[in-house]
Amino acid sequence: xxxxxxxxxxxxxxxGFVLTLMVFSYIFGDNILFRLATHIFIGVAAGxxxxxxxxxxxxxxxxxxxxxxxRLGPPLILGAWLLTKTSPRLSRLGNPVLAYLVxxxxxxxxxxxxxxxxxxxxxxxxRALSDSNIWNVIVNGSIILVxxxxxxxxxxxxxxxxxxxxxKRETPIEIGAWIxxxxxxxxxxxxxxxxxxxxxxxxxxxxxxxxxxxxxxDWKYFISLFS
Amino acid sequence: MKPASEPETFRQPAASQxxxxxxxxxxxxxxxxxxxxxxxxxxxxxxxxxAAVDELYGIEGxxxxxxxxxxxxxxxxxxxxxxxxxxxxxxxxxxxxxxEMGEMPDWLKxxxxxxxxxxxxxxxxxxxxxxxxxxxxxxTPSTPQxxxxxxxxxxxxxxxxxxxxxxxSPAEAAxxxxxxxxxxxxxxxxEEKPAEATPAFVLRDxxxxxxxxxxxxxxxxxxxxxxxxxxxxxxQVPTEEPAPEAPPxxxxxxxxxxxxxxADLAPAQLPTWLEAMRPVESxxxxxxxxxxxxxxxxxxxxxxGLRGVLPxxxxxxxxxxxxxxxxKLQVSEAHQxxxxxLEELVAAEGQPKLVAPHIAIVPQTVLRLAIALVLILxxxxxxxxxxxxxxxxxxxxxxxxxxxxxxxxxxxxxxxSADASVLVAFDYEPGFSGEMEASAAGVVAHLIExxxxxxxxxxxxxxxxxxxxxxxxxxxxxxxxxxxxxxxxTTSLFTNLGYIPGGIAGxxxxxxxPAQIFPHSLDGEDVWxxxxxxxxxxxxxxxxxxxxxxxxxxxxxWIEQAEPVLEPSPLLMVVSAQAEPxxxxxxxxxxxxxxxxxxxxxxxxxxxxGRSGLASEYWDTFSLSLLVATILIxxxxxxxxxxxxxxxxxxxxxxxxxx
Numbered sequence: 001x002x003x004x005x006x007x008x009x010x011x012x013x014x015x016g017f018v019l020t021l022m023v024f025s026y027i028f029g030d031n032i033l034f035r036l037a038t039h040i041f042i043g044v045a046a047g048x049x050x051x052x053x054x055x056x057x058x059x060x061x062x063x064x065x066x067x068x069x070x071r072l073g074p075p076l077i078l079g080a081w082l083l084t085k086t087s088p089r090l091s092r093l094g095n096p097v098l099a100y101l102v103x104x105x106x107x108x109x110x111x112x113x114x115x116x117x118x119x120x121x122x123x124x125x126x127r128a129l130s131d132s133n134i135w136n137v138i139v140n141g142s143i144i145l146v147x148x149x150x151x152x153x154x155x156x157x158x159x160x161x162x163x164x165x166x167x168k169r170e171t172p173i174e175i176g177a178w179i180x181x182x183x184x185x186x187x188x189x190x191x192x193x194x195x196x197x198x199x200x201x202x203x204x205x206x207x208x209x210x211x212x213x214x215x216x217x218d219w220k221y222f223i224s225l226f227s
Numbered sequence: 228m229k230p231a232s233e234p235e236t237f238r239q240p241a242a243s244q245x246x247x248x249x250x251x252x253x254x255x256x257x258x259x260x261x262x263x264x265x266x267x268x269x270x271x272x273x274x275x276x277x278a279a280v281d282e283l284y285g286i287e288g289x290x291x292x293x294x295x296x297x298x299x300x301x302x303x304x305x306x307x308x309x310x311x312x313x314x315x316x317x318x319x320x321x322x323x324x325x326x327e328m329g330e331m332p333d334w335l336k337x338x339x340x341x342x343x344x345x346x347x348x349x350x351x352x353x354x355x356x357x358x359x360x361x362x363x364x365x366x367t368p369s370t371p372q373x374x375x376x377x378x379x380x381x382x383x384x385x386x387x388x389x390x391x392x393x394x395x396s397p398a399e400a401a402x403x404x405x406x407x408x409x410x411x412x413x414x415x416x417x418e419e420k421p422a423e424a425t426p427a428f429v430l431r432d433x434x435x436x437x438x439x440x441x442x443x444x445x446x447x448x449x450x451x452x453x454x455x456x457x458x459x460x461x462x463q464v465p466t467e468e469p470a471p472e473a474p475p476x477x478x479x480x481x482x483x484x485x486x487x488x489x490a491d492l493a494p495a496q497l498p499t500w501l502e503a504m505r506p507v508e509s510x511x512x513x514x515x516x517x518x519x520x521x522x523x524x525x526x527x528x529x530x531x532g533l534r535g536v537l538p539x540x541x542x543x544x545x546x547x548x549x550x551x552x553x554x555k556l557q558v559s560e561a562h563q564x565x566x567x568x569l570e571e572l573v574a575a576e577g578q579p580k581l582v583a584p585h586i587a588i589v590p591q592t593v594l595r596l597a598i599a600l601v602l603i604l605x606x607x608x609x610x611x612x613x614x615x616x617x618x619x620x621x622x623x624x625x626x627x628x629x630x631x632x633x634x635x636x637x638x639x640x641x642x643x644s645a646d647a648s649v650l651v652a653f654d655y656e657p658g659f660s661g662e663m664e665a666s667a668a669g670v671v672a673h674l675i676e677x678x679x680x681x682x683x684x685x686x687x688x689x690x691x692x693x694x695x696x697x698x699x700x701x702x703x704x705x706x707x708x709x710x711x712x713x714x715x716x717t718t719s720l721f722t723n724l725g726y727i728p729g730g731i732a733g734x735x736x737x738x739x740x741p742a743q744i745f746p747h748s749l750d751g752e753d754v755w756x757x758x759x760x761x762x763x764x765x766x767x768x769x770x771x772x773x774x775x776x777x778x779x780x781x782x783x784x785w786i787e788q789a790e791p792v793l794e795p796s797p798l799l800m801v802v803s804a805q806a807e808p809x810x811x812x813x814x815x816x817x818x819x820x821x822x823x824x825x826x827x828x829x830x831x832x833x834x835x836x837g838r839s840g841l842a843s844e845y846w847d848t849f850s851l852s853l854l855v856a857t858i859l860i861x862x863x864x865x866x867x868x869x870x871x872x873x874x875x876x877x878x879x880x881x882x883x884x885x886x
Contacts, residue, residue, distance in 0.1 A: 027599045029592060045657070049688030049726075056691075056725040060747055101732075108731045108788065116787030116818070124816035165564065190808045194825070197804035198662050198777070200856060201826045204848045205661025207606040 003225045010222040017213045020206055150180030598859060605855040609848040621850040623843060624831040632814050633831050636670065636799050636821025639771060643677050647770035652785065653685045653694035654776040659803060664697050665841040666829035667775045667801040672701045672840060673832075675716050679770075682754070683723045684745070686734060686781065691725050691749060704840075725749045731784050738766040738792040766792045775801040779809035786813050797821065801828075 022037035061072055078097050085094035125148070129141045153176030159169045169177065497505075525536045558566075589597075629637075643649065651674070655663040674681060675698070683694040702716045709715060724745040727733045737744045742755040742764065755764070766772065772793055774785045782802055790798045797820035802810050804825030813819045823832050826849055829842030 024599075027596055041657075045689055048692065052688050052691065052726055053728070056749055057728055060751075104732050105730060108735050112731065112735075112784070112787030116790060117783065120816045120818055121812055124812065161561075187808065191805065194803070194805040194807050196856070197825055197827075197853070198659065200852055201662035201665060201804070201845065201849060202659060203602065203661075204606055204845050204852055205665065207603065208610060208845070208848065211607060211610045 007222075007225045010218070010225070013213060013217065014222075017210065020210060024206075146179065147183040150176045151183050152180070153177050154180030154184060601855060601859065602852060605852050606848055609851040613844075613847050621847045623834040623846055624827065626835050626837075629831045629835045630824075630828065632811075632819075632822035632824075633828055633835065636823055637673070637832060637835055639797050639799060639821050640670065640673050640677065643674075643679050643770060645678060647677075647679045648682065648768070649674060649679050650682050650684065650766070650769045650772040651694070652772070652774045652776070653683060653690040653697070654687050654774060654778065654781045654785075655690070655693065655803070656687065656777060657689055657693060659777040660693055660696075662803055662826060663775055663777055663801070664700075665826050665845050666803070666823055667697065668701060668704075668841040669829050669833040669836065669838060670773065670775075670799075670801055670823060671697055672705055672838065673836060674773075675701055675705055678716070678720060681721045682769075683721060684725065684727055684737070686727045686730070686784075688726050691723050695723055722752065722754050723749045724754070731788060734784055735788040738789040741766060767794065767796060769793070769796055771797045771799060773799045773801065777803035777806060779806040782806055782810050783813075786810075786818050790818050 019037050019040065022033040025031055025033045061076070062069075078100070082094050082097045082101075084090040085098065125144050128144055129137050131137045131140070153173055156169070156173055156177070158173070159167045161167050168174065523535065525531050525533045530536050651671070681698070683691065683698065685691055685694060687693075698721055699718060702718055706715045724741075725748070727737050727744065729736065733744070746753070746755070748754050766789055772785075772789065774782060776782050776785075779802075782800060785800075786798065798818065799821040800810060800814075800819050801823045802825075804827070807824040810819065810822065810824075814822045823829060826842050826845055829840070830846045833840045833843050
């Protein structure tokens with residue numbers, strides 16, 4: 001009789017190793033092993049999320065005492081109402097609830113973007129000009145000012161037809177956009193470098209897992225669990 | 228009134244011969260077709276005397292029935308030649324054979340002068356049992372006839388056109404010769420003649436001269452049946468006002484009776500209450516006001532006679548040529564050029580685009596396998612070196628050169644007291660757990676070492692599982708390195724609240740009322756009963772909040788939604804290296820007070836604290852792999868640039884073969 005309590009960890013390690021190899025099989029191109037591993041990951045994640053929502057969100061709410069349940073009545077009704085979206089015939093009935101959700105989400109996003117991003121970052125940009133070192137103010141201020149303006153200019157798509165028939169932007173706009181593309185390239189390069197560093201770290205973690213499994217996995221202990 | 232052209236009127240069935248009187252049978256030889264007479268009798272259209280006389284003297288509309296009030300002597304109804312073929316259908320009591328003087332009313336006889344009586348007697352005298360009507364159909368009225376009175380013979384001959392309505396066929400003529408007295412056999416008397424109220428003819432002045440002089444016309448109203456065209460003796464008869472609705476008996480009364488009766492009547496004296504009840508119109512002293520300020524009087528059309536009509540006719544009848552609009556679109560050359568360009572673009576969309584052949588030195592699969600092999604060997608080699616030699620053979624970031632954001636984060640955690648409460652959000656995907664766990668391991672271990680209560684939440688459904696995994700892993704790691712005389716670390720201080728649903732809105736709601744979003748933990752514990760985590764607490768009740776995420780959008784959402792509520796408590800972040808460019812401005816703006824980015828940040832944090840963790844273990848491999856990857860990128864870039872340059876030179880050589 002296997003020792004199921006102690007078997008979970010080594011068995012999970014073996015399954016993880018196999019799934020890792022299935023994902024790495026993508027080096028040879030798209031294949032059934034890679035697709036199978038992807039589907040397993042998606043299915044496990046969705047199942048776990050469903051169980052978590054049911055036990056973490058719905059059941060605790062329904063288990064509330066009477067007065068709390070009355071307070072939670074409107075959300076429950078709206079939630080049940082939203083289930084009509086699952087039926088193509090009754091889908092239209094769920095539009096008001098969906099509109100309410102989208103409206104509230106949009107309002108929260110817009111207010112948050114204004115008060116949490118735009119205003120503070122604009123304030124920070126102007127604060128950079130208050131450095132005691134005049135050269136820092138000049139250099140940093142120039143970079144911030146030129147980078148911000150030229151980047152915005154780059155996304156200005158207004159153009160006028162020229163006598164030759166070619167549609168072009170105005171010359172100042174064209175110059176600003178040419179400068180702005182360098183700032184955009186630097187930003188995208190930084191993001192790409194960050195992504196590369198992130199995935200390289202993930203790759204190292206997986207290779208370390210494989211290394212450890214190949215050289216450190218206690219096969220004798222694992223076999224002993226079945227005896 | 229039946230139309231004149233209706234033949235049925237004159238063709239009655241022969242069975243009606245039985246009702247033909249004897250005198251008519253005697254003149255049967257003179258009648259071209261006896262059926263006609265029968266028909267006339269059957270239809271009751273016998274010798275409409277009034278109509279005949281009217282036609283004779285050119286009275287328009289004489290085909291209509293004679294008015295009841297005419298009280299015309301029947302002796303003027305006999306010229307059958309002028310009887311309207313489609314004349315009145317009435318039995319015509321007035322047209323009865325009044326030629327028989329014995330049936331003439333006494334009042335009429337008394338009104339006739341003696342000479343006229345003789346003429347009338349001679350006019351209607353029968354010859355061989357039939358009435359002498361003076362002339363036949365074939366004879367024109369201008370021809371003198373025996374038996375025609377002088378006054379009649381002196382009458383002007385009507386124009387030929389005036390006889391247009393007269394009977395033209397011999398049958399009609401014969402029918403008009405039927406004596407009217409035989410109607411008495413059918414019980415038809417003059418009293419039974421239905422009253423006719425409305426005269427329907429217009430007199431012409433030139434036709435009235437033979438009978439009525441100008442003075443008589445002036446004194447006599449042209450009413451009812453053309454009395455003005457009567458002979459002199461008849462014109463002397465006092466006329467009376469036409470009674471439209473008068474019964475036949477009343478119409479037959481002598482005309483002088485009513486004036487006599489009116490003279491005998493005393494003026495009516497209406498009582499005052501009856502006067503008051505009279506309609507306003509009858510008591511009005513003047514006629515209703517008619518606005519004649521508008522001089523335009525409609526003279527044609529259905530509104531003829533009305534005044535003040537809008538002159539629509541003028542506008543309607545105005546004839547003008549409609550303006551001509553060209554249906555040809557005015558398109559300039561520039562517009563045509565743009566249209567052509569658009570057509571070319573649309574046409575090009577449907578054409579398959581030729582893909583330029585990719586110049587590859589080696590197949591993509593081989594290249595991909597080569598790069599993967601190089602990276603795998605690099606990682607395994609570094610791991611082998613780490614296992615065989617001293618770990619950390621590559622130097623970690625110097626503690627003195629730790630980034631400021633890392634130092635800020637470490638300092639804030641270092642100052643936490645035992646009664647502080649910390650919120651930790653695990654908002655990263657399982658796929659990036661390798662990087663995020665390595666980056667956040669040192670920070671989480673530092674919090675565990677501080678033995679402060681941690682509340683774990685996540686906006687990712689899989690976040691609670693990742694949080695539990697990392698915290699338990701670090702507790703075990705710390706317990707393995709536990710110093711002597713030190714109590715072990717437990718997970719009892721950590722509460723996993725679970726998943727925050729609702730995205731941004733749910734995050735905002737959790738920041739304002741965390742106790743309502745999570746009344747209980749995942750384990751069902753009531754976590755809001757002890758200070759400082761009370762039921763009414765907001766996010767500001769926490770000492771600090773730490774967000775661990777790989778997604779810059781999630782990090783920004785926490786900053787935008789939770790940071791304003793969290794103030795003045797600090798918001799710290801452990802972010803992936805890919806999110807650093809997006810989140811660093813928030814650190815610069817002060818919205819994020821401390822930050823650890825990627826494996827490098829985690830390694831710097833651990834090295835700063837003098838602890839070894841996942842980041843430190845990965846650091847050697849990370850450094851070597853990064854170097855190899857950089858070299859590969861450079862090699863790949865050089866090869867790509869060389870191939871591009873070669874292709875460009877080759878293309879130039881093809882374009883300029885003799886240059």
